Amino acid sequence: MTTDNKGKKNGTGDKKSLTPQRTVARLALYRRMLLHSKEEGKKTIYSHELGEILGINPPQVRRDLMEVGFEGHPRRGYEIDGLLTRLDVYFGMDQGLRMVLVGVGNLGRALLNYFVGKQAHIAIEAAFDKDPAKVGRAIGGCHCYSLEQLPALVASQGIHVGIIAVPAAEAQKAADLLVKAGVRGLVNLAPAWLRVPPSVFVEDIDITLSIEKVGYFAKMFSQPREAK
Amino acid sequence: MTTDNKGKKNGTGDKKSLTPQRTVARLALYRRMLLHSKEEGKKTIYSHELGEILGINPPQVRRDLMEVGFEGHPRRGYEIDGLLTRLDVYFGMDQGLRMVLVGVGNLGRALLNYFVGKQAHIAIEAAFDKDPAKVGRAIGGCHCYSLEQLPALVASQGIHVGIIAVPAAEAQKAADLLVKAGVRGLVNLAPAWLRVPPSVFVEDIDITLSIEKVGYFAKMFSQPREAK
């Protein structure tokens, strides 16, 4: 169907036009669902199919897909293969999403075990820890380096994303190190608010906060859900 | 959200009026910050102090605090002790936030090690796993039971919140079990969309999705940050 892609709205439209965070999150959900549908042998999918399992209504889905510039066909839906490759490019996964991890404690190890090997498109290339006992060993299939080696490794490997899994008190130091080394995005698992330059994106995953949130809503009977 | 979410409004105070999710998340942040300030010996705090470290602007902070019905004093700010106890009640922490964990894999163990003992107001009372090798042992200071024992234990202990840390394929089964046992809130760490009755609140923590999101924004230079 013909749609002119020009005139990307998004707020102030300075620099590059960025997709809103919510939309990006939903797009990642769609991608997962598409992979699943593809495995089942489906070739095309409708916006309402994509939406109903994820609790998102169809016009929302269509708007989101418009955002990545992918068009469907009336009465036929969206072609799965094409949409998937488009999304892979969109998320920068066409060459694989390569990251480093700082902090090899319990949580860091859990992440290594989860991602190394299992998730094809996501790779943790190296881990770093300040504990000399861990440095030099391979943990969960990933080599552990000292923090001093971080800048050179991140730069030479062209890594753009860092995961912070250190105690809160050391999170800022880790962030500074990663940012200085050239990372453009951070996944912060420490319960701390990081100060970074505006050119670096931070996604906070704060399990304690999430639990407290659930504590409130569990107390208050019910609550309509929302896809995040 | 399985079928319908129509008609559910939040505006007018029928029954209990629920706070928006975003507000609740910020309130949890304030609480952490207040604890920190209290440790430093502060007695009162201003909305702009609370806001600046968290990247939230002062009127927003004041509105949020209005939500819990706590009033400050012009020129003196908010009394820290009073606000903290108010928030504790608000989050249902006055008697402690007690939970159970389903799934004692890498991630489950990481959570146990993190929460058992360390976080005073949050307690994981019991862990459950289907692996007979784990059942009966104490892992990370928490006893591991078989899944069959879950309903009785949750009911008798009056647990309201469950944490799901099983593989995606088993997440729905775990959720069903917990809901049937009477849980009102779930923290879901599995990459799966859970179907639960509308009386149960689900908070999804999906690390893969978060990483993919960062992948996008890291590719696109910068992005203004937002407190979540």
Next chain:
DNA sequence: TGTTAGCTGTGAAATATATCACAACACTAT
């Protein structure tokens, strides 16, 4: 060749959320 049904793309409306602006007030200094 109609003709019908069903899906997409999108302007417009509705809703949710955040920010601004300022009156009212409380403390301090004089």
Next chain:
DNA sequence: ATAGTGTTGTGATATATTTCACAGCTAACA
């Protein structure tokens, strides 16, 4: 006392996000 300063509480406003509603396209079928 009184003036001056700085902070709260909140109506009004602005922005962001979602949903609605429907025109227009496409396939299937008579």
